Amino acid sequence: MVRGGWEGHAPVAATELFVPHLEKHGFEVHRADSPAPYADADFMAGVDLVVQCYTMGTIERDELSGLEAAIRAGTGMAGWHGGIADSFRNSSDYLHLIGGQFACHPGKDPAAPGAGTQEHNFVPYTVTMLPEAADHPITAGITDFDLVTEQYWVLTDDYIDVLATTTQKIRPWDPWHREVTSPAIWTRRWGKGRIFVTTPGHSLDVLEHDSVRTVIERGMLWAAR
Template sequence: MPAKRALVVRGGWDGHDPVATTDRYAKFLTEHDYAVTSSSTLDAYLDDLSGIDLIVQCWTMGTITDDQLSGLLAAVRAGTGFAGWHGGIVDAFRDRPGYHLLTGGQFIHHHKDFVSYVVHPVGEHQVVADVEPFEVHSEQYYLHADPGNEVLATTEFLPDPDRPEIGTPTMPVMWVRQHGAGRVFVTAIGHRMADLELPAVHETLTRGLLWATR
């Protein structure tokens, strides 16, 4: 029998290709001895999640009911891991601060066009250990982030003529946090499949999935 159980929850705005991208990581988890099930409805959070070791969510924007959110939060507090990338985790359920307290961050803005930016790993956490700085050509997220996050990578936000008031702050790109007994892993990279196929992105994301697992 597989050693671990993972639930993939995917949907919302389809511009982030939730099916193909989550299929990529469902395959990775299956190869690492996880039994993986997928759901295209947030009603998955109403089920008994006590036997789920990891939830991977790719659900951009959308709405979540009180009961669905309560089910998700209770599962993570009890020890189920929670992980995801880009808008599928930090641009979901914009009107739900309780969800934002789970993820530790919320998307606010990105440049009108793709930009090339450098990601700088920080510290010695196993997710980023021995990973060198790398470049991404895609959306660069400006985020509001919880100061309690353990930041694993940062970037210098590039000037945006449409939002000059933002300036050029150092922006978190990747972090981990605890929510009760559960571990949470977030990376802001992953607008498109090509982003996820970058070796450093794939390496850190897969490490993050394994780390977040109960």
């Protein structure tokens, strides 16, 4: 588990939520507060799964090269929200590896009270499951679900396998002119490795939502070597 970066996503508490699940399935969990272990090729060769919750921050060239090489060789990677989709903005190669990058989370009317607070960014939205999700081991049996939290607008490529989406509506104060649909849950194959990403997960209460938690728990197991 690599956790750190912006503290607003509670990286330590958030990752600790999932330690019992991983240990139950036989994992020995190592914790790091920076991406430095990625540069240790010998260590990474024995890592079956990277769970990353590291919002923003920076990554060094050797760290990213080590992470990419490990995934290419079969190490899995999993994460949620800004901990994986808004990590290491200094690196386009990291973006290429993950397949999606946080762009924004449009909030409430900027003229409404509370502008500038985190809560002002919490909006009601639906995570819509795609037909491909019906029998996927990460999402089987999960139906559309509603959240009130940050709704991520992400920039992606078409080399991701999308399991669920979310749609930004058009509101009177928004500058866009049609609805925008972004992936909310996706996977990506990279060499022999698997990558799992879900964009809900801003806070502990969201991570404890039944559907979100189930998707993350399954996604970690699916991604693991």
